[in-house]
Amino acid sequence: MSAALEVEHLTKSFGGLKVVDDVCFTVEEGDFIGLLGPNGAGKSTTIYMMLGLISPSSGKIRMLDRDLGSHRQEILARINFSAPYVAFPARLTTYENLMVFARLYGVHRPAKKIMALMELFDVHHLRDTLVGRLSSGENARVGLCKALLNDPELLLLDEPTAYLDPHVSAMVTATLAALRDHGTTIIYTSHNMREVETLCNRIIFLSRGRVIADGQPLQVTQTVLRDNRSDPALGEVFMRLAGGSTN
Amino acid sequence: MGLPIKAHRIAAVILRHLYDTRRNVNRIAEMVYWPVQNIVMWGFFTLYLSRDNHLVPGLVTCLxxxxxxxxxxxxxxxxxxxxxxxxLWSRNFLNLFASPLDISEYMAGLIAVNFFKAMTGIVVAAGTAWLCYTYNFFPFALTLLPFMFNLVIFALAVGVFTTALIIRYTTRIQTLAWSFAGLLMPFSCVLYPISSLPHALQPIAWSLPTTHSFEGMRRAIVDGHISIERFRAGLLLDVAYLILAIVLFRLMLRSAHSRGLLVKLV
Incomplete structure (x- = not known):
């Protein structure tokens, strides 16, 4: 296995405030990483730096054996991103929006790919619906279709199930599990600890911009809670670790 | 090293705006309503001037x-x-710039789309002038082509300049998109010759490529002579302003990356 992502001493300050503070971790190919932490812990800022949307104050990011600073476009063509707080132009239909992104990513046979993804996320009936008329859950699912258009080697997901009802959330979780089994490297943030336990083979817990726990869910549970239970309990871990830092 | 500029990504930007234009009433209004409204209003004004014999030769054509x-x-x-x-309004900015789309490809796509729209506006305005006032713009179009070219380049520089400021200072200053050209208009001598301006303001006017284009346009219409001097001066200023706008854009983009503004724009 080689590293899909190497984050070395990553730091970001806005004004005098350190939002990400000397973060280091390596992600192997095929890993499913849960990037956890309370609000303001630096999770989204770390993801934005991985996308080259925010430049780090110091430190380095290497993805897919390339330095992000000097190969940003090449890397972005091989990865993808989704978050429920981004949207698509409201006056374009679901299909038109996905077609624009399929062209941006240079997808081969885009129409076929789009229809397959729309069926996967159960939004095929919304093909000709204007995106402005979609519910937030439907919009999030279209975002996930967009995120899989280019068969990404590395997928960055910021709270992908945040606006979804339990039924759709379960469907998305199953799809992410299938992607994991298929070997896609995934880094995602979530506040749903049950979901994290189901999906992730490793968690990285951030607090006040620093990594304060890193390991397999069960291993982190046993270390943080100081007991030898046999099942992960990330909800309790979250409460323990975030207790002093939630805002 | 970044990837080289890819035509399919520029085509994607064009496709996005073509899809949008079909359903965007504002876009259609901008392309059709304002050119027609302007021509109708100024057409009536020139008719008024003709009727009262206040007209100097070529004034209708010039206006x-x-x-x-x-x-x-x-x-x-x-x-x-x-x-x-x-x-920004549709919260699509992150989706676009988290993709391999380079800013130069994005701008190239926008230039292509808006060039097409500007040309549509010219055809609509010229058609209205012909229908309402039997004024045929098209015979002059070839003579005016060098000055139109200079105007397009300066419009590009102004567009890049205002976009750079919006990326840095966010939508708080979005009104610049509609108002900045209005600041230039009195000094651009669009409807009157530069000699009409007070002497103190004339150096400001000569520093704008638009002034050279409109002075050149008047001379071409009245004398039938293309002023190489006006074209060359306008072009040199265009190149200077475009370089400055691109430098500013790069500085503002770097600053936006550093301050995390690109993700706050959504």
């Missing part, structure tokens, strides 16, 4: 041509910026 060319300049620079604003 209507100036209205058409200013409309093209104004629309091109405004639409370049509003296309960026639409991505």
């Amino acid at each position: 209507l041509s100036a209205t058409i060319l200013w409309g093209m300049f104004y629309a091109f620079q405004r639409d370049l910026t509003t296309c960026v604003l639409e991505e």
Whole structure:
């Protein structure tokens, strides 16, 4: 296995405030990483730096054996991103929006790919619906279709199930599990600890911009809670670790 | 090393705006309503001047041509910026710039889309002038082509400049998209010769490529002579302003990356 992502001493300050503070971790190919932490812990800022949307104050990011600073476009063509707080132009239909992104990513046979993804996320009936008329859950699912258009080697997901009802959330979780089994490297943030336990083979817990726990869910549970239970309990871990830092 | 510029990504930007234009009433209004409204208003004004014999030779042609060319300049620079604003309003900015789309490909796509729209505006305005006032702009179009070219380049520089400021200072200053050209208009001598301006303001006017284009346009219409001097001076200023705008854009983009503004724009 080689590293899909190497984050070395990553730091970001806005004004005098350190939002990400000397973060280091390596992600192997095929890993499913849960990037956890309370609000303001630096999770989204770390993801934005991985996308080259925010430049780090110091430190380095290497993805897919390339330095992000000097190969940003090449890397972005091989990865993808989704978050429920981004949207698509409201006056374009679901299909038109996905077609624009399929062209941006240079997808081969885009129409076929789009229809397959729309069926996967159960939004095929919304093909000709204007995106402005979609519910937030439907919009999030279209975002996930967009995120899989280019068969990404590395997928960055910021709270992908945040606006979804339990039924759709379960469907998305199953799809992410299938992607994991298929070997896609995934880094995602979530506040749903049950979901994290189901999906992730490793968690990285951030607090006040620093990594304060890193390991397999069960291993982190046993270390943080100081007991030898046999099942992960990330909800309790979250409460323990975030207790002093939630805002 | 980044990837080289890819035509399919520029085509994607064009496709996005073509899809949007079909359903966007504002876009259609901008392309059709304002050019028609301007021509109708200035057409009535020139009719009034003709009726009372206040007319100097070539004035009708000059006024209507100036209205058409200013409309093209104004629309091109405004639409370049509003296309960026639409991505911000629709919260699509992150999706675009988390993709392999390079800013130069994005701008190339916007230039292509807005050039097409500006040309549509010219055809609509010229058609209205012909229908309402039997003024045929098209025979002059070839003579005016060098000055139209200079206007398009300056509109591009202004569009890049205002977009750079919006990326840095966010939508708080989005009104620049509609208002900045208005600041230039009195000094651009669109409807009157530069000699009408007070002496103190004339150096400001000569520093604008638009002034050289409209002075050149009047001379071409009245004398039938293309002023190489006006074209060359306008072009040199265009190149200077475009370089400055691109440098500013790069600085503002770097600053936005550093301050995390690109993700706060959504």
